[in-house]
Amino acid sequence: MALLINDDCTACDACVPVCPNEAITAGSPIYVIDAVKCTECVGAHDDPQCIDVCPADCIVPDPNNAESKDQLLAKYKSLHGE
Ligand code: SF4
Ligand code: SF4
Numbered sequence: 001m002a003l004l005i006n007d008d009c010t011a012c013d014a015c016v017p018v019c020p021n022e023a024i025t026a027g028s029p030i031y032v033i034d035a036v037k038c039t040e041c042v043g044a045h046d047d048p049q050c051i052d053v054c055p056a057d058c059i060v061p062d063p064n065n066a067e068s069k070d071q072l073l074a075k076y077k078s079l080h081g082e
């Protein structure tokens with residue numbers, strides 16, 4: 001499933017450059033993950049890179065966007081023209 005950023009976000013910007021899908025943007029006041037683009041890093045990395053770098057532990061699974069690993073991989077390939 002895609003991930004989402006909760007209200008504990010401090011807008012530190014650490015997560016934006018590590019996302020392989022350019023799924024994270026600065027919102028107001030907290031940052032936002034585009035569920036259409038987030039693959040939980042499936043296709044690019046073993047673990048969600050944004051969670052690894054987030055100092056606020058505010059990135060969590062989005063219960064409204066449940067997807068299987070196969071669906072996430074298909075999404076990644078579609079996003080990257082594979
Ligand atoms: S889990 Fe990966 S693809 Fe999803 S927002 Fe985080 S860094 Fe981007
Ligand atoms: S790394 Fe965490 S605290 Fe920093 S902008 Fe991203 S979600 Fe917010």
